[in-house]
Amino acid sequence: xxxxxxxxxxxxxxxxxxxxxxxxxxxxxxxxxxxxxxxxxxxxxxxxxxxxxxxxxxxxxxxxxxxxxxxxxxxxxxxxxxxxxxxxxxxxxxxxxxxxxxxxxxxxxxxxxxxxxxxxxxxxxxxxxxxxxxxxxxxxxxxxxxxxxxxxxxxxxxxxxxxxxxxxxxxxxxxxxxxxxxxxxxxxxxxxxxxxxxxxxxxxxxxxxxxxxxxxxxxxxxxxxxxxxxxxxxxxxxxxxxxxxxxxxxxxxxxxxxxxxxxxxxxxxxxxxxxxxxxxxxxxxxxxxxxxxxxxxxxxxxxxxxxxxxxxxxxxxxxxxxxxxxxxxxxxxxxxxxxxxxxxxxxxxxxxxxxxxxxxxxxxxxxxxxxxxxxxxxxxxxxxxxxxxxxxxxxxxxxxxxxxxxxxxxxxxxxxxxxxxxxxxxxxxxxxxxxxxxxxxxxxxxxxxxxxxxxxxxxxxxxxxxxxxxxxxxxxxxxxxxxxxxxxxxxxxxxxxxxxxxxxxxxxxxxxxxxxxxxxxxxxxxxxxxxxxxxxxxxxxxxxxxxxxxxxxxxxxxxxxxxxxxxxxxxxxxxxxxxxxxxxxxxxxxxxxxxxxxxxxxxxxxxxxxxxxxxxxxxxxxxxxxxxxxxxxxxxxxxxxxxxxxxxxxxxxxxxxxxxxxxxxxxxxxxxxxxxxxxxxxxxxxxxxxxxxxxxxxxxxxxxxxxxxxxxxxxxxxxxxxxxxxxxxxxxxxxxxxxxxxxxxxxxxxxxxxxxxxxxxxxxxxxxxxxxxxxxxx
Ligand SMILES: Cc1cc2nc3c(=O)[nH]c(=O)nc-3n(C[C@H](O)[C@H](O)[C@H](O)COP(=O)(O)OP(=O)(O)OC[C@H]3O[C@@H](n4cnc5c(N)ncnc54)[C@H](O)[C@@H]3O)c2cc1C
Numbered sequence: 001x002x003x004x005x006x007x008x009x010x011x012x013x014x015x016x017x018x019x020x021x022x023x024x025x026x027x028x029x030x031x032x033x034x035x036x037x038x039x040x041x042x043x044x045x046x047x048x049x050x051x052x053x054x055x056x057x058x059x060x061x062x063x064x065x066x067x068x069x070x071x072x073x074x075x076x077x078x079x080x081x082x083x084x085x086x087x088x089x090x091x092x093x094x095x096x097x098x099x100x101x102x103x104x105x106x107x108x109x110x111x112x113x114x115x116x117x118x119x120x121x122x123x124x125x126x127x128x129x130x131x132x133x134x135x136x137x138x139x140x141x142x143x144x145x146x147x148x149x150x151x152x153x154x155x156x157x158x159x160x161x162x163x164x165x166x167x168x169x170x171x172x173x174x175x176x177x178x179x180x181x182x183x184x185x186x187x188x189x190x191x192x193x194x195x196x197x198x199x200x201x202x203x204x205x206x207x208x209x210x211x212x213x214x215x216x217x218x219x220x221x222x223x224x225x226x227x228x229x230x231x232x233x234x235x236x237x238x239x240x241x242x243x244x245x246x247x248x249x250x251x252x253x254x255x256x257x258x259x260x261x262x263x264x265x266x267x268x269x270x271x272x273x274x275x276x277x278x279x280x281x282x283x284x285x286x287x288x289x290x291x292x293x294x295x296x297x298x299x300x301x302x303x304x305x306x307x308x309x310x311x312x313x314x315x316x317x318x319x320x321x322x323x324x325x326x327x328x329x330x331x332x333x334x335x336x337x338x339x340x341x342x343x344x345x346x347x348x349x350x351x352x353x354x355x356x357x358x359x360x361x362x363x364x365x366x367x368x369x370x371x372x373x374x375x376x377x378x379x380x381x382x383x384x385x386x387x388x389x390x391x392x393x394x395x396x397x398x399x400x401x402x403x404x405x406x407x408x409x410x411x412x413x414x415x416x417x418x419x420x421x422x423x424x425x426x427x428x429x430x431x432x433x434x435x436x437x438x439x440x441x442x443x444x445x446x447x448x449x450x451x452x453x454x455x456x457x458x459x460x461x462x463x464x465x466x467x468x469x470x471x472x473x474x475x476x477x478x479x480x481x482x483x484x485x486x487x488x489x490x491x492x493x494x495x496x497x498x499x500x501x502x503x504x505x506x507x508x509x510x511x512x513x514x515x516x517x518x519x520x521x522x523x524x525x526x527x528x529x530x531x532x533x534x535x536x537x538x539x540x541x542x543x544x545x546x547x548x549x550x551x552x553x554x555x556x557x558x559x560x561x562x563x564x565x566x567x568x569x570x571x572x573x574x575x576x577x578x579x580x581x582x583x584x585x586x587x588x589x590x591x592x593x594x595x596x597x598x599x600x601x602x603x604x605x606x607x608x609x610x611x612x613x614x615x616x617x618x619x620x621x622x623x624x625x626x627x628x629x630x631x632x633x634x635x636x637x638x639x640x641x642x643x644x645x646x647x648x649x650x651x652x653x654x655x656x657x658x659x660x661x662x663x664x665x666x667x668x669x670x671x672x673x674x675x676x677x678x679x680x681x682x683x684x685x686x687x688x689x690x691x692x693x694x695x696x697x698x699x700x701x702x703x704x705x706x707x708x709x710x711x712x713x714x715x716x717x718x719x720x721x722x723x724x725x726x727x728x729x730x731x732x733x734x735x736x737x738x739x740x741x742x743x744x745x746x747x748x749x750x751x752x753x754x755x756x757x758x759x760x761x762x763x764x765x766x767x768x769x770x771x772x773x774x775x776x777x778x
Contacts, residue, residue: 009050012037020061021054025388027064031072033235033389046071064405103166149305159671189472209236211306211393215297216242218344219312220273221433222280224383227341231310234386239304239393240277242270243296244405251318254571255504255585259579261548262462263716264422267407268431269463274402276433281390286399294326301336303397308337311424312464315349315494316586318500326386346468346489348496361710363601365485368492425582429459436460444474454551458583459492473485493587496601499703504574504590509710511687515599516679518567526665527562529629533657533664534610535640536618537561539627546627548582553617562610564733565672566665567679571596584762598680601700603713607673614640630660675726681719696720 009017020030033366034050035043036239055062067159110655135392155705206397212367222228231238251257270608276351278284290296301309309330314320330336335623353375354362361367411419429439443455468487471607475483497503526532530541538556550558555577562573578584592602618624631639633653636647642655650657657663666672684691690699692709696717699707716729749757 001692009046011040013050017050017054020065021058026599027061027068029388031193035072037235041194043069047427072314107410135263137721142150165734165778203497208266209234209306210236211304212241212308212310212730213241213297213300213306214310215312216240216285217312217314217464218462219341220269220275221436221465221467221571222273222386223433224436224467225345225386225464226384226746227310227312227339228340228390229384229387230341232390234308235391236308237393238283238284238392238398239300239306240283240390241286241288241297241300241399242464243290243293244407245290245293247291247317248293248322251586252505252573253314255317255586256319256520256575256578257316259581259582259584261582262459262578262584263407264425265429265431265459265548265582266463267405268426268429269465270402270407272432272435273352273465277390280386281392283390283392285402286397287402288399288403289404298334300332300397301330303629304393305397307310307335308339310339311341312344313340313342314344315498317498342709343467343469344464344489346374346472347377347495348379349491349495351375359702361711362708363492363595364384365492365494365602365709368486368495369485372488372491380469380472383429383467383473392399400429401601424546425548425711428549429582436466438467440471440474444478456549456551458585459549462583464587484702490588493585494590497587502592504578505571505587507597508564508594508601509690509700510597511683511690511698512597512599512680514683514687515597516567516682517569520566520568523566523665524572526662527558527568531665532561533662534561535621535624535628535631535642536614537610539618539624540629540667542578545576548580549582553613556596556604556606557591557608557610557613557617560604560606560652561610562675563596565608565669567672567676570594570599573597601710604710605713609669611640624702628661631655633657677715677719680716682722684716685723 014150016030016033016037017711019025020027021442025033030634031047034047038046048066051062051065054065094758105353119609135445150295188347212231212234216227219225219227228240230587236442249258270287270486274285284335288296288300295310300306309327309328311323314323320702326341328337331338344360344736352368352371354371354376355768357370396600410421413419429435439455439460443457457466459469461468461471468490472484472487477493478484496508500506505552507515527537528545530538530545532538537558539551540558543554544558559573563570573596574589577593578586581589591600595602596604598604614621614624618640619636621631621636625634631642631653634642634645634655635649635653638649642650645653645655684698690707691697692699695709697709697712700710702708713727713730718730719725745772749760
């Protein structure tokens with residue numbers, strides 16, 4: 001029986017109900033909040049009588065609330081251990097800890113799955129996402145990415161899963177078991193992304209629960225942020241914290257995890273997010289800078305009297321190891337309740353299973369997607385709406401202002417003036433979460449998924465300003481496997497980095513350590529500054545410097561140039577990209593440069609020729625004119641090869657080679673290209689312990705100690721079995737050079753004496769066909 005005191009609605013619950021009546025929160029949220037304020041027993045005893053007052057005024061809402069109540073308590077009437085809840089020291093406790101009630105509340109709709117044929121799409125989606133956390137996928141993924149469609153995943157297994165959840169909670173009483181990992185498909189309700197802001201920061205919601213610390217990492221967003229939702233739904237004050245430790249973020253030497261451009265982006269993104277948090281909830285980010293993150297967190301927890309730490313997981317092994325240690329320490333030694341969330345990737349590295357696929361083909365996206373399909377990962381689920389409320393703590397612990405993190409600190413000249421190299425970057429981008437959605441929307445609406453144009457979303461994705469799950473959800477209708485596969489590439493990179501934590505510095509194929517590289521510093525500098533004398537390469541490198549971004553095609557052009565023509569080590573390219581790209585990502589960047597440098601698991605089987613590539617991607621020269629203004633007046637015919645331009649035209653265009661625009665730093669591309677192939681052939685010859693004698697495939701040691709045959713280019717394999725062969729049928733690039741050289745020679749001769757040139761060509765062709773016939777007869 002309810003006590004007399006319990007029969008009256010508390011002022012907090014009254015306010016919550018009032019907000020629900022006014023449409024600020026919906027029925028689910030109202031119930032969850034009242035439950036967290038009043039506790040299990042009181043809610044069970046008084047909730048229905050408390051809502052009686054709205055039965056006539058708002059019968060629809062009354063019905064919804066009654067259903068939520070009914071669903072919740074009917075699920076739990078068989079769980080006697082859950083009844084023992086009480087309010088203690090101002091916050092709700094139970095056998096299983098405070099979180100129990102919120103989690104239970106969120107499972108309300110879990111038992112009742114509407115028939116999709118009868119439900120409207122929104123209702124169905126909402127209810128399913130409540131339920132999705134319980135339900136193992138029944139069908140195979142349907143989109144080729146190992147990504148489950150949530151509508152296939154419906155099975156009424158709630159009671160079984162709730163029991164599992166209970167036993168998990170029981171374990172939570174014991175220190176070490178307290179750390180929980182949540183997949184992105186967690187038990188938080190989904191709402192419409194474009195729903196109007198609810199203005200919950202103004203709700204007079206008196207909080208008595210112990211604060212929650214949300215340690216924000218790379219999920220700098222409000223929409224579809226499971227960790228933020230979880231923090232919010234506990235109904236306690238939330239401290240959103242961002243802790244910067246440059247040393248830790250940089251990783252081991254030469255990883256350069258925190259390059260200059262990414263730090264600028266991070267600064268701007270944090271500024272925007274802080275603004276969004278303040279605007280929406282009146283609860284901004286607490287910034288900290290430290291060299292000892294563990295201690296800093298302990299201090300925040302102590303000062304705020306918080307008992308729960310919520311974290312977004314990151315996957316770079318060097319930061320993950322640190323985070324694991326911090327969490328273990330806090331949980332074991334301080335009894336802190338830790339909740340960790342995964343939402344930065346679609347498939348976390350630890351969830352990938354190669355057992356039924358084996359390792360053959362590892363490094364290719366096809367192999368990876370097959371592994372994802374075979375792995376028993378949880379369904380990806382639907383994006384979550386931004387939390388409706390995020391109460392603020394009264395006594396905010398001391399913190400810093402964003403500028404004090406010095407993320408965007410610019411160098412200063414001797415005369416005291418600032419060299420603001422980031423000014424053009426700031427002009428080129430919208431760093432907000434909205435900017436991410438605008439980029440995606442524009443891309444999807446213009447339907448450019450299969451064109452050369454890309455969505456320019458990589459920095460937003462890198463900092464989690466948009467979740468890959470949201471992109472997947474929005475882009476699914478496009479049915480563009482090419483675009484969706486890119487998200488799988490991203491996950492693949494993190495998986496490889498987890499398997500090979502030295503990816504940014506150590507060749508994955510061990511014998512490629514002996515690859516011969518040039519140390520020509522002048523060449524490196526010319527490449528970095530965009531002064532190679534090859535307009536396409538220079539335009540791209542200048543765009544990179546000025547805007548912090550390049551599309552995928554251009555990244556391949558400049559990487560090919562550095563590796564295959566200048567013979568500079570791919571690590572130089574990796575480091576430069578890490579420092580200048582806004583989306584610089586240790587995992588993706590290292591994977592791509594290793595592949596370009598041939599030591600990665602998926603060797604590139606092409607090399608971009610700086611002039612040929614230009615014919616494909618910039619036939620009229622507009623791109624070059626934009627980034628190399630000194631070539632602005634050059635005619636289309638010569639814009640990509642000014643060295644071929646007659647002096648009179650150069651003069652007319654105000655171009656003076658070697659003065660206004662550089663001479664080419666190398667001229668014989670064919671020779672350079674052949675040399676780079678030869679270097680790989682040589683090292684394979686010298687280190688045959690890592691080459692399979694039967695197949696010619698490179699062998700890579702894997703952690704079990706075995707040598708694994710990996711994807712190896714045909715032209716390398718051919719040369720191994722035909723060491724003296726002058727020609728290589730698989731070297732399309734070299735063949736291309738030869739025919740281009742011949743074409744150029746003919747064009748030159750035609751200009752001089754057309755008749756003689758044509759006759760000469762006829763004679764040569766005749767000789768070639770005679771030779772070929774002779775070979776056939778033999
Ligand atoms: C040498 C080299 C270095 C690179 N370094 C990075 C890097 O540091 N950070 C980075 O995000 N991308 C990197 N890429 C991959 C790719 O070039 C960029 O992701 C892409 O150009 C970004 O443009 P977008 O947002 O329009 O992507 P889209 O082409 O529209 O693709 C959508 C998203 O998929 C992911 N993606 C696309 N291509 C790849 C890929 N090959 N591998 C992994 N994920 C991919 C990105 O997150 C991207 O934002 C690199 C590519 C090369 C050749």
